[in-house]
Amino acid sequence: MTTFIARLKSVVKRVIAPVRQPNPITKFEYSTLPWIDKGDADVDAFIRQNPGHKDLSYDLAEKMKFWRENGYVILEQALQKEWLDQLWLEAEELIEHHEKYQTLVRVDLPSYQNNPIQPIKNVPKSILNGPYIKFNDFHDNSVIGKKLMLHQNIVSFLSAIFDDKVIGMQSLLFKYGSQQATHQDFAYVVSEIPSHLAAAWIPLEDVHADSGPLFYYPGSHKIDKFNFGNGIFFNDKSTLNPDHFATYLDETCQKAGLEKKTLLIKKGDVLIWHAALAHGGEKIGNPELTRKSFVCHYSSSKAYQHHRQSPNAEPIRRTINGADVFASPIMPDQEDIFDAGKTM
Numbered sequence: 001m002t003t004f005i006a007r008l009k010s011v012v013k014r015v016i017a018p019v020r021q022p023n024p025i026t027k028f029e030y031s032t033l034p035w036i037d038k039g040d041a042d043v044d045a046f047i048r049q050n051p052g053h054k055d056l057s058y059d060l061a062e063k064m065k066f067w068r069e070n071g072y073v074i075l076e077q078a079l080q081k082e083w084l085d086q087l088w089l090e091a092e093e094l095i096e097h098h099e100k101y102q103t104l105v106r107v108d109l110p111s112y113q114n115n116p117i118q119p120i121k122n123v124p125k126s127i128l129n130g131p132y133i134k135f136n137d138f139h140d141n142s143v144i145g146k147k148l149m150l151h152q153n154i155v156s157f158l159s160a161i162f163d164d165k166v167i168g169m170q171s172l173l174f175k176y177g178s179q180q181a182t183h184q185d186f187a188y189v190v191s192e193i194p195s196h197l198a199a200a201w202i203p204l205e206d207v208h209a210d211s212g213p214l215f216y217y218p219g220s221h222k223i224d225k226f227n228f229g230n231g232i233f234f235n236d237k238s239t240l241n242p243d244h245f246a247t248y249l250d251e252t253c254q255k256a257g258l259e260k261k262t263l264l265i266k267k268g269d270v271l272i273w274h275a276a277l278a279h280g281g282e283k284i285g286n287p288e289l290t291r292k293s294f295v296c297h298y299s300s301s302k303a304y305q306h307h308r309q310s311p312n313a314e315p316i317r318r319t320i321n322g323a324d325v326f327a328s329p330i331m332p333d334q335e336d337i338f339d340a341g342k343t344m
């Protein structure tokens with residue numbers, strides 16, 4: 001009898017389990033795409049209906065049309081250089097007196113493999129001053145970081161492509177090139193609607209070709225999504241890994257005839273890219289060369305309603321240029337400790 005019941009349970013499990021498994025997500029759901037990614041997107045009609053976008057350093061309609069086809073835009077000389085210098089000055093203070101600060105850094109070195117995310121005070125200065133470091137969410141600590149993240153020229157573009165209020169989700173600060181393999185951000189930076197995601201790459205100095213510049217494949221935001229074995233997001237249930245993802249993206253872009261471009265922009269310019277633009281960091285050719293940069297990820301108000309580190313709490317919002325960024329729920333006492341940006 002016991003064996004019969006055990007066998008019956010096992011049959012029921014085999015029949016029921018697949019039914020219970022939610023279908024893995026293998027593409028962006030068409031109905032939830034930002035309007036500009038839909039087949040009938042009419043940029044000129046949008047501009048006519050939303051005439052408020054004035055005083056920008058670029059032609060919004062032209063940039064939006066370029067975005068729809070290529071999955072990125074470069075806004076030339078859109079950011080004040082004094083703001084960029086101030087941000088890097090603060091980064092230098094953060095490194096120099098790291099024992100005073102709690103900012104989290106990611107260390108991509110074998111010795112940190114088990115615990116790559118560390119409070120900055122625990123990481124030696126020699127490591128902080130080298131490659132393999134990403135400073136996480138420094139905008140939490142810095143007024144100028146927040147002002148750059150939600151700069152009018154960036155927010156105006158993003159609010160047009162989302163047709164919604166923009167939310168600054170997270171940021172990374174780099175001293176050297178990341179050398180990161182080809183990827184698309186939606187697999188790692190997950191908003192509640194995965195297609196409602198974009199990023200800005202802000203150089204804090206002119207980019208040198210040997211410093212490990214960012215590379216990207218224009219048009220790659222339209223290729224079929226990679227399946228990690230459990231859908232389009234990479235997590236602990238995935239059976240394939242970021243190396244497989246990179247190989248798939250490089251091969252698929254090559255087969256589709258998409259050109260690989262290197263980002264050699266100047267301080268003051270900004271690159272904004274689509275959730276699904278394939279991109280990565282080139283190998284560093286000259287280890288003496290820095291590639292100081294600030295990378296911000298964004299979503300829309302509809303798609304990002306709670307801070308990822310506190311999904312059940314109402315976020316504390318800071319509003320700049322009509323866009324929001326949520327205060328850190330884990331380090332409230334570290335918010336805006338670098339406040340020189342207040343008077344800039």
Ligand SMILES: O=C(O)CCC(=O)C(=O)O
Pocket residue numbers: 172174177178179180185199213214279280281282293295
């Ligand atoms: O700056 C880089 O080299 C890579 C940044 C990046 O790929 C990202 O933040 O998604």
